[in-house]
Amino acid sequence: MTRTTDTHPNVDTNEGASPKPRLKTSAMIASIAAEGQRTKPAPFGHALVELAKSRPEIVGMTADLGKYTDLHIFAKEFPDRYYQMGMAEQLLMGSAAGMAHEGFIPFATTYAVFASRRAYDFIHQTIAEENLNVKLACALPGLTSGYGPSHQAAEDLALFRAMPNMTVLDPCDALETEQMVPAMVDHQGPVYMRLLRGHVPLVLDEYGYQFEIGKAKMLRDGADVxxxxxxIMTMRALEVAKSLEADKVDVAVLHVGTIKPLDGETILREAARSGRMVVVAENHTVVGGLGEAVAGLLLRSGVTPKFRHIGLPDEFLLAGALPTLHDRYGISAEAMTTTIKGWLG
Incomplete structure (x- = not known):
């Protein structure tokens, strides 16, 4: 994987100001796949097309981002069921609500930042409050873009978790993305999915994985952590588990594909096993996401393991190449391995 130097000696031009290290931003790497990693192209777009062949009520809608949310594949196959709303996310959400009122199942796509910040009130009032059958598939979740706070949706889970009636999904890879599409259609009510687009890593097929809304799945067991x-942090966690085997550290990985509703039964059962440190890892700010959801669940249930949290800091993140950013903010496999080893002492 190509990497850039983490900092360079740019300094503030104000006289007497101390040097301020900044990230180089010349290489905006958009892929989350490591070099040589297995990938599948546009799993969301292809899965939606296959399902729509037998479900004529499915329509595709976007706000000028069809190509960048893989919805262009649907548009090519079903041009009469594709609606390009222009650069107007609020109009997109209001129109999707109207389509749902008429019995259609709209898949509305945009970037996660635009859904969670720009169109939030429209989703809240016209979709969630009415409990409409609208499916939101939103790209560039968390830190999966190098283009800074304008495109980094580091707080989307916190916002959508707080919205009544909203189901919230966070797929690990291409396989889970494909499996989520029919599950979203079968589920009655609004769904928000963090969309992985383009060439998406393929990981979970090695574990016999099958997605179910509301179910966490143990991918591998382990006695120590x-x-x-x-x-994508599940993909990282699996890499960490393999890396720590060399240090005789036995790591279990519990994948939570559904953030809301949370699978409290499975999480409590696994967290209550004695002798294991519990680490929540998420590609989201440490405020309001999976970590705080799990911590609250454990505290309310009286389950008190040694608990640690890996997530993005509560700040506006820098721009730069993704590998550099993931290292800097502690969510790369290498950074996670170092962090967990430090916690184990």
Whole structure:
């Protein structure tokens, strides 16, 4: 994987100001796949097309981002069921609500930042409050873009978790993304999915994985550490588990594909096993995401393991190449391995 130097000696031009290290931003790497990693192209777009062949009520809608949310594949196959709303996310959400009122199942796509910040009130009032059958598939979740706070949706889970009636999904890889599409259609009510687009890593097929809404799945067991993770952090956690085998550290990985509703039964059962440190790992700010959801669940239930949290800091993140950013903010496999080894002493 190509990496850039973490900092360079740019300094503030104000006289007497101390040097301020800044990230180089010349290489905006958009892929979350490591070099040589297995991938599948546009799993969401292809899965939606296959399902729509037998479900004529499915329509695709976007706000000028069809190509960048893989919805262009649907548009090519079903041009009469594709609606391009222009650069107007609020209009997109209001129109999706109207389509749902008429019995359609709209898949509305945009970037996660635009759904969670720009169109939040429209989703809250016209979709969630009415408990409408609208499916939101939103790309660039968490730190999966190098283009700074304008495109980094580091707080989307906190916002959508707080919305009544909203189901919140965070897929790990291409396989889970494909499996989520029919599950979203079968589920009655609004769904928010963090969309992995483009060439998406393929990981979970090695574990016989099958997605179910509301169910966490144990991918591997281990006696020393339990990592509870969602999204791409499950991919990282599996890498960490293999890396720590060399240090005779036995790591279990529990994947939480559904952030809301949370699978409290499975999480409590696994966290209550004695002798294991529990680490929640998420590609989201440490405020309001999976970590705080799990911590609250454990505290309310009287389950008190040694608990640690890996997530993005509560700050506006820098721009730069993704590998550099993931290292800097502690969510790369290498950074996670170092952190967990430090916690184990």
């Amino acid at each position: 339990l990592v509870i993770s969602s999204g």
